[in-house]
Amino acid sequence: MWSYRRYVESIFLLSIVYCITASVTHYSIPEEMKEGSVVANLATDLSLDVKTLNQRKMRLDIIANKKYVDVNKETGELYVVEKIDREHCPTKMSASCYLKLEVILENPLRIFNIELEILDINDNAPQFRRDAIHLDISESTSAGERFSLSNAVDPDIGINSVKTYNLTKSEHFNIEVQTGRDGSKFADLILTKPLDREQQAVHNLILTAVDGGRPARSGTASVIVHVLDTNDNAPKFDKGIYNVKIMENSPIGSLVLHLNATDLDEGSNSDITYSYSLYTSEKTQETFNLNPSTGEISVKGMLNYEDFRIYDMEVIATDHGANSLSGQCTIKIVVEDMNDNHPEISIKSFQSPVNENIELDTVIAVVSVSDKDSGDNGVVDLHIPHNMPFRLRESSDNYYELVVSEPLDREKVPEYDITFTVTDRGSPPLSDNETMTLELLDVNDNVPQFPQSFYTIRVMENNAPGALLSSLTAFDPDLHENQYLVYFILEKEIANTSMSMLFSINPENGNLYALKTFDYEIEKEFLFHIEARDSGSPPLSSNVTVHIIIVDQNDNAPVIVSPWRAHGSLVAKVIALDTDSVHNSRITYQFLLVTDATLFSLDQYNGEIRTMRMFSYRDPRHQRLVVVAKDNGEPALSATVTIKLSTVETAVKAYSDMTEVPLEYDIFSDLNLYLVIGLGSVSFLLLITILVTIVLKCQKAKPSKAAPPCRNSVISERNSTIADSTLVSNDAYWYSLFLAETRKGKLVVRHTDACSLYFSVAVLQLNVLICDFSCAMILSHGEGDLFCAHFS
Helix, strand or coil: CHHHHHHHHHHHHHHHHHHHHCCEEEEEEECCCCCCCEEEEHHHHCCCCHHHCCCCCCEEEECCCCCCEEECCCCCEEEECCCCCHHHCCCEECCEEEEEEEEEECCCCEEEEEEEEEECCCCCCCEECCCEEEEEEECCCCCCCEEECCCEECCCCHHHCEEEEEECCCCCEEEEEEECCCCCEEEEEEECCCCCCCCCCEEEEEEEEEECCCCCCEEEEEEEEEEECCCCCCCEECCCEEEEEEECCCCCCCEEEECCEECCCCHHHHCEEEEECCCCCHHHHHHEEECCCCCEEEECCCCCCCCCCEEEEEEEEEECCCCCCEEEEEEEEEEECCCCCCCEEEEEEECCCEECCCCCCCEEEEEEEECCCCHHHHCEEEECCCCCCEEEEEEECCEEEEEECCCCCCCCCCEEEEEEEEEECCCCCCEEEEEEEEEEECCCCCCCECCCCEEEEEEECCCCCCCEEEECCCECCCCHHHHCEEEEECCCEECCEEHHHHEEECCCCCEEEECCCCCCCCCCEEEEEEEEEECCCCCCEEEEEEEEEEECCCCCCCEEEEEECCCCCEEEEEEEECCCCCCCCCCEEEEEEECCCCCEEECCCCCEEEECCCCCCCCCCEEEEEEEEECCCCCCCEEEEEEEEEEEECCHHHHHHHHCCCCCCCCCCHHHHHHHHHHHHHHHHHHHHHHHHHHHHHHHCCCCCCCCCCEECCCCCCCHHHHCCCCCCHHHHHHHHHHHHHHCCCEEEEEECCCCCCEEEEEECCCCCCCCCCCCCCCCCCCCEEEEEEEC
């Protein structure tokens, strides 16, 4: 009972499924659609609610196929997942291609059958099975003959398949398109004009297959027609008549003539055999041999001009065709008399070796010549090469002398291979030669030669004694003792110093050495001569000029010469000297230490120290400046100077103390005395005027605690040893300062320090008094401030 019930339920379920899947939905799309392209909306076409597709677990099954399409559960659209190629359709039935799909939904269960037809597009060009079609056609084939050609294949169907064929233009061929029972197209090749292999052996044609698509596609194949030969051309010689000349006594086997007959045919039709005709005499056939394959005529017997002078023959050329064809020519051979005796040469006398300075027209050799022939064949000529310094001079019949015609030079050509060539005047001329070698002995005729006439040698200062400076090697092209050289330094004194004390040279190899250490600041260059002398007799020599340049090193630090007196906003000027070369002695200045950076400025190139603003009572009374001077060397060297500045009240007492110091002069000429008296008088008048002005101002000025702006004054301390290295001495510097300041209406006083070589210089203006800087003291008197500079 239970099994019966189960059977009824199964039949019922199958009937329901059959009813559900009985209908089939058809779609068609072209092949090669892009991925993601929509085919159809299944939800609309199958009347499904789009909102329930996910709940009903909608899925797409492809029966026995690759998954080319899929369904979008959100929109119900059927779209392309992968491009479909109709020509590779897995379910291709005849010319059609279908994809069978099943759309399955649950709750309730429903199955929809879908057939997707793939339509063809013209995406394939026609192709021939072979790229080249070869045909062999005899040149004797008559016009109108037909030849089958292989057809082209196009995977597309319908109108997209092969529609017609085209052939490149040809005067000998054309095509005719045929249609097969299955509708396929093929072409026949038709010969429209007879072929001639000798004019064109191969015809290259292009066959093109065109389909009916839009746009149309095409494929090509080469049609190569080989024209087969027939024996329709006879052999031909280059000439109809040949005239040949041959000398008597020609050796057996000598080639007389190479006959060449050509046949325009090919294969066996062009193979040629040569033979004598019946009109050729037996004497001629016995004297000359004819090669039947190559057509070469060669000497078979002895030729004698006196016995037989002219030979006539007739040669036939026959091809190997089925119906052989032939051609012929006539040959005339003329035997000529020959010059069969060579001239002879004999060396009677030859002098070798000789000195290279041998005199001109000196006889070197005596030569005789002869020839056994007669007539022009027995007349001989003797000659030597034209590029030699010799000439032949005929002394008697068939005797010649070899003499010197140009000066000889062993250094250019050490020996000569002289070839005597004798030639007769026969036709063709015969000749003989004899070669003799003439050697030249050396004489001392060349002076030693240096590669350069002037040597410039750069030597870095502070060099090590004994250092190799250069190798000055000369060359002498002579031989043996004439080329052995000895080197000397030609003596020359500079500042009572001989060159041999400064430099030495190896007499054998010319190596030049330094005997001492050079200092650029003392010696900057040397100029002397070196001589090279050979060992010949008499000896020859030459000399060369040597210029030694001492190259500077940065081995000297800058030296502070002195600060310089200044006026106005110029406080001081620092001057430093460097005895090195121009590059190393370029000096720059900068502050190493400054009390107030807003008060003073320093020019890095000229060393000028200037005030940047006016002094005030808030500024420190003592200012200390440290200036460093650096050169431009590598590594840079430097020197420093310390400048101490003080601002003080009016220093009348200091001025009076300083004026009491007597002036001392190391050198005081009469002219200087007159100048000092005149300048002193003027200065005295100016001083009286200044004092009166100060007193008047002091009486009018009101008491005030604020200090007025101070004036600047600079005191310079200089060491006499340092001053000697400058352009002026202590006294000259002092005197020039004295004159310059006095002309400006100022009083200049020098104070000498008893405990040292230093001295102080004081310059007084109308409203300024100076303090004593040698003791670094600050004095105060009256009203007003000034600052003082102390250099150390």
